């Protein structure tokens with residue numbers, strides 16, 4: 371459950387941001403990044419719908435690549451009927 | 456030892472155990488909030504949903520965790536839902552707010568289990584303000600006190616710790632300094648990719664070999680000194696740290712979160728009667744034959760349980776460790792591990 375996903379901010383309205391990762395869009399709360407100057411285009415680490423930290427684009431990209439490999443490995447052994455939260 | 460289901464998942468799916476030299480064991484420890492959620496809290500959530508006119512929300516993998524009741528009775532939230540209770544899985548606290556706002560006048564109870572990384576967003580939700588009809592049944596836990604408890608038990612069974620990256624992102628790496636200061640234990644904070652985990656394993660080995668013990672940070676991308684100050688501030692503002700029960704382990708001092716008295720109007724524990732029947736036998740334990748308690752403590756590997764892969768699989772889980780995506784048994788089974796060939800760790 372503590373797995374986070376790096377996402378890129380595409381729109382900000384108050385504490386709510388629309389974020390994107392790999393073509394998937396999510397509403398993300400920036401409430402816990404008050405005091406950080408988060409801008410459209412920035413990358414953030416997202417956990418259960420909340421951004422928990424800012425990160426550089428390079429850091430976000432390297433996580434994505436490794437996540438992709440992990441997910442591929444997982445698909446091969448996926449549990450039938452298993453869902454991922 | 457690692458204390459994070461996310462770490463165990465990455466280790467198992469990347470096959471790290473098979474490429475490490477003999478003599479290095481990677482032990483999954485108490486890293487699954489769903490697995491250690493006391494069954495009385497799941498029971499309470501189930502009974503609330505069955506007997507009160509409420510809508511119950513919970514993170515998805517909580518729904519299939521069984522409690523100790525005879526097979527013919529309702530044993531999981533999923534079965535309670537099938538029996539007509541209004542129970543909905545959610546993936547974010549923001550969904551809880553949206554659902555409650557869409558059901559004005561209907562009490563909505565959010566059963567929130569999780570470690571610091573998950574409870575901080577719950578605290579943020581509370582701090583931002585929630586609809587009057589939304590209450591919380593909180594089963595939040597802090598990770599470091601469980602590790603401290605293991606180390607103080609005198610039979611820890613591990614000689615280095617891989618500390619959880621996203622817990623440290625939120626709370627700050629400083630929480631883990633006690634490993635070095637009090638126990639002279641090599642320690643490194645890791646992220647969730649094989650390279651970060653390998654760096655952490657390498658760091659702890661080198662610390663041990665060179666006798667230079669320190670808390671290393673192998674996840675500097677997001678783990679910064681002091682953690683996330685806004686997240687820590689919302690936790691301080693909304694929740695108290697209290698003694699808490701861990702399923703299969705028992706009470707650990709100052710290891711749980713509870714709503715502050717000022718939020719009593721949103722505390723489901725205060726709003727509703729307790730449905731826990733003191734007469735119920737084997738309370739707080741694992742189902743018969745299930746060795747989750749020892750799996751969670753890192754005393755045995757999942758395949759050390761007789762039921763692993765036999766009667767217990769993700770389709771027919773006996774214990775919580777086979778239900779949750781963060782449970783070691785489920786992760787090993789999903790990763791195709793039939794038998795590790797490794798012995799008991801203690």
Ligand code: SF4
Pocket residue numbers: 744745746747748750757760761762763764767768772773774775776777778784
């Ligand atoms: S294999 Fe099943 S019964 Fe055995 S410890 Fe794991 S979850 Fe419990």
